[in-house]
Amino acid sequence: MPPRQPQDHALGLSLRLVREPLVHFFIIAAALFGLFAILDDTPAPMEETRLVVTDEDARRLAAEFAATWQRPPTVAELDYMIGQRVREEVYVREALALGLDRDDAVIRNRLRMKMEFLTESGVEAIASDATLEAHLASHPERFSQPPLVAFEQVLLDDALGAGEVMQVAARLNAGEGAGGAARAALLPPAFGPSPEHVVDGTFGKGFFDALVALPERRWSGPVKTPFGRHLVRVTDRRAARLPTLGEIRREVESDWRGTVRAALREARFEALLSRYEIVRPDLAAVLAP
Structure with a gap:
């Protein structure tokens, strides 16, 4: 072949x-x-077909490059970035012309976030002490510290009778150890100042309240928990209190900013909403079977 x-x-x-x-x-x-x-044959408006990259646009791209790479871009690198910027703008314009942004949950949510950001951007001013003091006084429930209790505890052997328990408490108050009367457990023998949810989360519900009735600096009890009977010595007890601004200034300022942002956001939305006539559907008809 x-x-x-x-x-x-x-x-x-x-x-x-x-x-x-x-x-x-x-x-x-x-x-x-x-x-x-x-x-x-419909001619496109001039503003839709003219794409201008200004000197300011180029300077901004160069500054972004320098911030990332710690050096200014070369001419070729800046030219490439401008080309990418042009590519992005062309695609965005064509996508908008085709209506690809409509009914897109991601785009709509992003636009909403940007509008809210524009509204809230004025809250970055430094708040005065007087402003924060007033905020602290107006919202004590947000900053109040709960009551705290610190204590030591000994988990007793289940076989001990009531009289023996009292003897163990007396030895402990005399500075002696519990000896064989104590039962081994993974529970911490001492607890620093802790709120109710931490104490009850470790020893069971109601343990914090039981400690409230006990004297300080003295072994007493027993207090019953799901683990057994405990002899307890309360070493510190602190009532609920509202800290001063000097103690929690950062927390108060952060909360103040969040409160002002929310108020500005709602006020701005109500102002924008007033421009529209809202027509709502009949909800009963919508939900009817």
Whole structure:
């Protein structure tokens, strides 16, 4: 058989390409775009076809590059970034023209966040002490510290009678150890100043309240928990209190900013909402089976 000539090989390759479905798709797409371009004689507004990258845009891109790489960009690098900026703007404009932003939950949420950010951006001013003092006084429930209790405890052997328990308490108050009367457990023998939820979370509900009735600096009890009976010595007890601004200034300022942001956000929304006539559906009809 004589060898295949180059033109025969090229012809075979062309025939295979013509049979490819993907090639058919590109041919049809090109024809449709061409037909659309011919039939659509509506001139685009100048502002939609003119894309200007200003000197300020270029300086901003250069500054972003320098902030990331700790050096100014080269001419080639800046030219590439401008090209990417142009690519992004072209795609965004064409996407908006096609309405791709409509009914897109991600885009709508992002636009809402930007509007709220514009509204709240004025809250970054430094708050005066008088402003924060007033905020602290107006919202004591947000900053009040709960009552705290610190204590030591010994988990008693279950076999001890009431009289023996009293003897163990007397030995402990005399500065002696509990000896064999104590039962080994993973519970901490001493607790620093802690609020109710921490104490009850460790020893069981009601343990914090039981400690309230006990004297300070003296072993007493027993106090019952799901683990057994405990002899307890309260070492510190602190009542609920409202700290001074000097103690919690950062927390108060953060809470003040959050409160002002929320108020500004709602006020701004109500102002914007007043521009619209809102027509709502009949909810009963919507929910009717």
